[in-house]
Amino acid sequence: MKPTSASPGARALAASLRELRTARGKGLRELARMVRILPQLLSAWEKGQRVASPEDVARLLGALQVDDATYDRMMRLARRAKDDNWLDSNPSDLPPALSGIVEYERTATHISNWYHAIVPGLLQTADYARAILSNSEIGLEQADAMLIARLKRQRILTRADPVRFAALVGEVAIREGIGSADIMSDQVDHLLAMMALPNVSLRIVPANIGYHPGLIGSFILYEFAGLPPIVHLENSHATAFLHEDDVVGRYRKQAKILAGKALSEGDTRDLLREVAR
Template identity: 45%
Template sequence: MRSWRHPSHPPRARALGAALRAARESRDIGLRELSRIEGISHAMLSLWEKGTRLPKVKEVAAILGCLSIIGDERDRILELAEHAHEPNWLEKVMPNAPQDLTSYIEYERTATEITVWHPLLIPGLLQSGDYARAAIASDRRNREEVDKRLLVRMARREVLGSLSRFQALIGEAALRQRVGGPTAMIDQLEHLLTTTERANVDIRVVPNGTDFHPGLGGAFTLLDFDTLRPIVHYEHYRGAAYIYDEDQVADYRKAAKSIASLALSERDIHSLIREVIAELET
C-alpha cells in the first residue's frame, strides 16, 4: 500500500522541521521532555518536526532558547522560520494557484537532483513553448489562465541551471505524439536535441516494444535534496500526490534504474529524434 498524501504545506516547512529535529537531537532531548519544558503538546512538536504544521517564528525562537541553540545556527533556523511563512514566487504570480502546484514547484526549485519518468509526454522542464501551451490548454481553460500557466511552466525551466543532475526517462511514444500539431512537435523535438547538450542533463528514451517494466505503472518524479529526505511525486488527471516513506521512495529509485537500463544509447536517441522529425516534416 502506498504511503502518500496530497501536499498541505509549503516544502520549506519540511526544511524547518528537519532543522528543529536536528537541533533537539543534538541536545539529546526527547519530544516528551521538550513538550514538558515548553508546555506544548508532544503531538504538535512532532507535527512541526515533520513539516506538516508550521510553527510561528516566536515559537521557534522559544524552542531554540530552551535548547540553548545560539549564534549562527540559531540565526539560520530563525531565517528558515521567517521564510517558511512567506509566499513563494508562484503565489505572487498566481495568487489562486492550486496548492499541489505551488508545493511541487517549491520542491522542484529546492531539489539538487531530479529524475523523471514519463511514458507518454515530454516532462514539463523539457517542454517547448508551443508544446506546453497545447498541453495546458487541453482541458479548455480560458486564455488568461493558459497564459499564466504557460509563463509559470517556462519559468520552471530555469531550474535546470541549478540542478547538479536532471535525468529524464521518456517513452518513445512521447516523441511520436503530435501535441500541438506537427510544427509544434518538431520544435519540441529540436528543443530536446539542444537540451541534451547541457552537461547536467541526461535524456534517455525507452523504445516501444520492450518487455514489462515498472515504468508501465505510470509517470513519476524522484526529487533529491541537500538536507531533506528524497520524495516521489506523481500526477493523475486532476491532481497529484507525494510519497515520503523511505522504503517506498527507494523502490521508485530502483524502478528508475530499471527503466534507464532499457533506454537507447545517446547516439541512438539522437538518431530516433531526427527520424521522428523527418517523419513530421513529410
Template identity: 55%
Template sequence: MKPTSSSPAARTLAAALREEREARKVGLRRLADRLGVLPQVLSLWEKGQRLPSVEDVSAILALLGVTGEKRDRIRTLARHAREPNWLASSNADISHALTALLTFEGTATTITTWSPLLIPGLLQTPDYIRAIMNASSVPVEEADKRLRIRLKRQEVLARPEPVRLSALIGERALQEPIGGADIMSDQVDHLLAMGRRNNISVRIVPAGNGYHAGLLGPFEIYDFADTPPITFVEHVQSSAFLHEGTQTVAHQRVAKMLGERALSEAASRDLLEEAAH
C-alpha cells in the same frame, strides 16, 4: 538549519505564507510585530525550518486579509504539514500544487523524470505546450498563464548552478503527433539541443518490449541536498506528493529499472535525430 519537517505540505505551507505576505508588500518585521512573535521565528516559518501551529497560520492569514477558499486551503496545508504524503485532489488545490512544484524544482539538486507518453514538462517547447492546451480545451487566458509558468519553471535548467535533470522518455512520446509534424520536429530538435547540456541527460526507453512497472504511469523524483527526496505523481484530477520512505524507494527502484532498459545517451541521440527528419 534543516527543516523540522521536510514533508511536501510543510514546504508548500512555508512558500504559501511567504507568497501571501510578499504579494501584499508587508515587511517581515512589521508582520512579526503585529503577530507578537520575533522576526526570526516568522522567518523560520516562511523557510520551512520550523512549523507554525494552525492557530498561528490563522492569525497570519487574518492580519494579511486572506479570506475565503485561499484561507481554507492554506489552513488545510497547516493541518496536514506533519503528514509524510500530500494528495492535491481538487481544483482548489491546483495553485498550491503548482507552488509545490516550483518550490521543489527550484530547490532540488537532481530531478529524475519518467514520461512514457509525453515529452517531460521541463523539456517541452512553447508550441508543444500550446498544442496540449488547445487539445485540452483550456481557455486562452488560462492557457497563456500556464504557458508562462511552465516556461518559467524551465529556468532551473539554465541558471548559474542548474539542477541536474535525468529524463527517461518513452519512445511512444516521440510517436504521438502532438500539434502536428512541424511542432513535433521542432520538439525533437529541442530535446537534442537540451541533451547536449552538461546538466541534462536525455535517454529513450524503447517501446515494444513487453510489460514493465513504468507502464503504470509517469512520475518525478526530486532529490535535495539536505532533506529526503520527494516523488510527484500526476493524474487527471489529482496530484500526489510522496515523501514516505517506502513510496520513494519504490519509485527509485522503477527509475533504476527504466535506466537499465533505456538506450544510452548516444543511442538516444541517434534515435532522436532519426525522428526529427
C-alpha cells in the same frame, strides 16, 4: 523520526506563505508586526525551519486579505502540513500544489523522472506546453498562468548552479502528435539542444518492448542535500507527494529497471534526429 519541516506539505506551505507575502508587497517585518509575532518566527515559517499551525496560518491569511479560494486552499495545506505524505485532489489550482513543485525544483540537487506519453515539463517548448494546457480541463486564464509558471521553472536547468536532470521518456512521447507537425518538430529540436547541456540527460525507452512497470504511470524523484527525497505522482485529477523511505526505494528500483531498458544517450540522439526529419 524525521523533522516535520522535511515533509512535502510543510515545505510547500513554507513556499506558499513566502509567495503570498511578497505578492502582496508586504515586508517580513511589516507582516510580523501586523499579526504581532517576532519577525524571526515568521522567517522560520517561510524557510520551513518551523511549521506554522493552522491557527497561525489563518492569522497571516487574514492580515494579507486573501480571497476565499486562496484561504481555503492554504488552510487545507496547513491542516495536513505535518503529514508524512501529501495528496492534493485538486491540482488544477495553482497554489499550493504548484508552489510545492516550484520549491522542490528550486532546492533539489538532482531530479529524475519517467514520462511515458508526454515530454517532461522542464523540457517542453512554449508551444508544446500551450497545446497541452489549452486542451486540459482548465480555463484560459488559468492555462496562461500555468504556462508562464512552467517556463519560469525551466530556468533551474540553465542557472549558474543548475540542477542535475535525468529524464527517461517513452518513445510514444516523441511520436505522438501534440499540436501541429511544426510544434512537434520544434519540440524534438529543443530536446536535442537540451541534451547538449552537461547537467541534462535524456534517454528514450523504446515502444513495443513488452510490459515494464513504467506503463502503470509516470513519476518524478526529487533529491536534496540534507533533506529526505520526495516522489511526485500525478494524474488528471490528483497529485501526491511521498517521502517514506520504502516508497522512495521502490521508485528508485523502478527507475533502475527503466534505465536498463532505455536507449543510450547516443542512440537517443539518433532516434530524435530520425523523428525530426
